[in-house]
Amino acid sequence: MxxxxxxxxxxxxxxxxxxxxxxxxxxxxxxxxxxxxxxxxxxxxxxxxxxxxxxxxxxxxxxxxxxxxxxxxxxxxxxxxxxxxxxxxxxxxxxxxxxxxxxxxxxxxxxxxxxxxxxxxxxxxxxxxxxxxxxxxxxxxxxxxxxxxxxxxxxxxxxxxxxxxxxxxxxxxxxxxxxxxxxxxxxNYSLAKDGLRQILWGLFKKIVIADNCAEFANTIFSNSENYQGSILFLGAVFFAFQIYGDFSGYSDIAIGTSRLFGFGLMKNFAFPYFSRDIAEFWRRWHISLSTWFRDYVYIPLGGSQCSKSRQIRNVLVIFLLSGFWHGANWTFIVWGALNALYFIPLLLRDKNRRNLETVASQKSLPSFREFIAMAGTFLLILFSWIFFRAENMGHAIQYLTNLFTPQLFAVPDFSGFPGMGTLLVLLFVFILVEWKGRFGDYGISQIQFHPNKIYRWSMYLLIIFIIDIFGNTNEQIEFIYFQF
Structure with a gap:
């Protein structure tokens, strides 16, 4: 169901x-x-x-x-x-x-x-x-x-x-x-209200963000040999937001539904695309799986309480296992290995626990340095998502070969993609809402603290309106992680 x-x-x-x-x-x-x-x-x-x-x-x-x-x-x-x-x-x-x-x-x-x-x-x-x-x-x-x-x-x-x-x-x-x-x-009425609010945001992420991104990501990845580098780059971006909106949207609905019945589930996502390095990303992405491997594999192997060579081995083990957990395909193993390679330099320099606080914790906007760090981390993640999404290793290599050409820096041709401009606007608004709500448990959790009741209900109705207008409500698209 x-x-x-x-x-x-x-x-x-x-x-x-x-x-x-x-x-x-x-x-x-x-x-x-x-x-x-x-x-x-x-x-x-x-x-x-x-x-x-x-x-x-x-x-x-x-x-x-x-x-x-x-x-x-x-x-x-x-x-x-x-x-x-x-x-x-x-x-x-x-x-x-x-x-x-x-x-x-x-x-x-x-x-x-x-x-x-x-x-x-x-x-x-x-x-x-x-x-x-x-x-x-x-x-x-x-x-x-x-x-x-x-x-x-x-x-x-x-x-x-x-x-x-x-x-x-x-x-x-x-x-x-x-x-x-x-x-x-x-x-608990307050807990139930918060649960409904989180369900609403989860549905928005799934139906408006993930499912619309899926339409373009699937088209671009399925015909990657026919597109210029800039369109392939957008295809990777769309998949990045598809998998985030889809999976974190599922988690939001699951946590919100549990609250309706008086249960509390652990937080599974903490605004991972605002991470400043790969270690912070993995503290914020699929937290329940990351901490599972930490507690039942990484620490029993010695964790960080051993020599650097053994620490590197431990990191490689958990990332390769994480990749293999996602599916029986070499693309997932390469995806895990890439993330391990991103992580190891931080480990060697003892920088893997540097960014523990939420970015721009005392400011409304990130500093230039923080922005560059977030952008760089996102690009690394984007590169690895290509392997995650590709059908096989040959497809991944072909996609990357066509991506890294001079056309990567060309203006994308939207003529064959009706609605792509609207989706990019929706993504921009989505990122702004998530940024503003990054200190909460989910994107719109802070709305409940606004003193104006009319403002609160206007926001809820606006989200419902956007779901109705822009959401892919005619087709029930399965959640990505059902296949894992």
């Missing part, structure tokens, strides 16, 4: 009414409703994969209980191994089986020993990369004795399948989300 669909527009109010008006006096009944609603939400896409998420849930639920009971280090390692093996095994089979098989065949063919093997026609279960990481972190935290296992199957299952963030995150930690299923929840 898509957030930007009529189905969800009916589903959400129905669940909300049942949750607060029918089951509001019984916490276990509320949790059961959340569980049932989550399975309906997920099964709307393909009911056949409900068994997969139920199986993953059952394994980690039982492993968690046994880990709590066992004190023998050997037994505990075996139990954790079962959790990791099942989750990584499921993820590896559905997401990477054909990738490894194809590369295995290619390697033997190059060596002069061609082999025959049939690939499988697998459907990638939506959200599998997200909920497997969520359940794995639960087992790992119990193994580390940072968390006690729960014996409430309904609460745990609802935690794993919680419908607002099930298919595209944020990747929640059990230490944050799971305890919220055991606390009695009372309807």
């Amino acid at each position: 898509l957030f930007n669909s009529l189905d969800f527009a009916i589903f959400l109010p129905a669940v909300f009414i049942l949750y607060w008006f029918i089951f509001n006096k019984n916490l276990k009944a509320q949790n059961l409703l959340v569980l049932v609603a989550s399975y309906v939400f997920y099964g709307w896409w393909d009911w056949r994969f409900l068994g997969l998420i139920a199986f993953s849930t059952a394994i980690d639920f039982l492993v968690g209980i046994q880990l709590d009971k066992s004190e023998k280090p050997g037994n505990r390692k075996i139990l954790l191994g079962i959790s990791l093996l099942v989750n990584i095994g499921l993820l590896g089979f559905f997401k990477y089986y054909n990738f490894f098989l194809d590369n295995f065949i290619s390697a033997f063919t190059i060596l002069g020993m061609p082999i025959k093997a049939n690939s499988l026609h697998l459907i990638l279960p939506v959200g599998i990369s997200f909920y497997t990481f969520q359940t794995m972190s639960y087992s790992i935290d119990i193994y580390r004795k940072k968390l006690k296992a729960t014996k409430d199957w309904v609460a745990f299952s609802a935690f794993v399948s919680f419908f607002p963030q099930l298919v595209a995150g944020p990747i929640e930690r059990a230490s944050n989300l799971l305890p919220q299923f055991f606390k009695r929840r009372k309807f």
Whole structure:
């Protein structure tokens, strides 16, 4: 079920009414409703994969209980191994089986020993990369004795399948989300209002920014051999805002929806395109995944508390894993490697934690130095996004070859792209709104503090009007991260 669909527009109010008006006096009944609603939400896409998420849930639920009971280090390692093996095994089979098989065949063919093997026609279960990481972190935290296992199957299952963030995150930690299923929840009007406000902004980012950018980005990337460098540059810019508007828009809707039901999810984006270096970007982009790799891979490898050579190794590992997590394609691995190469010079000069505060924290505009730093960081990110978006490595190289020509600096020819000028204006306005709201949790969060009620409601109505006029409301376009 898509957030930007009529189905969800009916589903959400129905669940909300049942949750607060029918089951509001019984916490276990509320949790059961959340569980049932989550399975309906997920099964709307393909009911056949409900068994997969139920199986993953059952394994980690039982492993968690046994880990709590066992004190023998050997037994505990075996139990954790079962959790990791099942989750990584499921993820590896559905997401990477054909990738490894194809590369295995290619390697033997190059060596002069061609082999025959049939690939499988697998459907990638939506959200599998997200909920497997969520359940794995639960087992790992119990193994580390940072968390006690729960014996409430309904609460745990609802935690794993919680419908607002099930298919595209944020990747929640059990230490944050799971305890919220055991606390009695009372309807909070202010929290619900803020949730609706964030949902509105998330829909704007998805329907107006991301979906319109997708139209031009898809056309330009699909026919990149036919366009001049300046148009290819705009294609990369459009994709940059497409993926940001799409993914952060999903996170906004997920967090806002959770607030309607009295739950708090972690922040997943913090205005990443205003970053002054690549390290700051990764502290602000897909925060739930970045911190997951930090806590469960980077720090166990030694983190930054080791020699520089080992630190470099650790950085390469987490960025390559991050790239591979996104998809079974060499383009994603190269994208991860590029970001590692951007990051390593900062690490070597101990500059990777230099920009911890929000840019221009005491000013309305950035300094010239800050502006140049943001522009330079954005261009580096833009370059890496080309690999992320390309169909394969050959496409990426061809795109870059046509991009870096003297025509890169030519005036773009908009004649074949009706509506592109309007979109560029919308992007400019969007950037201004995000800049003004960069100290909040999301772009328009600060509107609630404006003393004039007429101004507040005028802004909300204006956003709705823009969504109606400029939004791609006739076509339900899936969120990009559904494929990951």
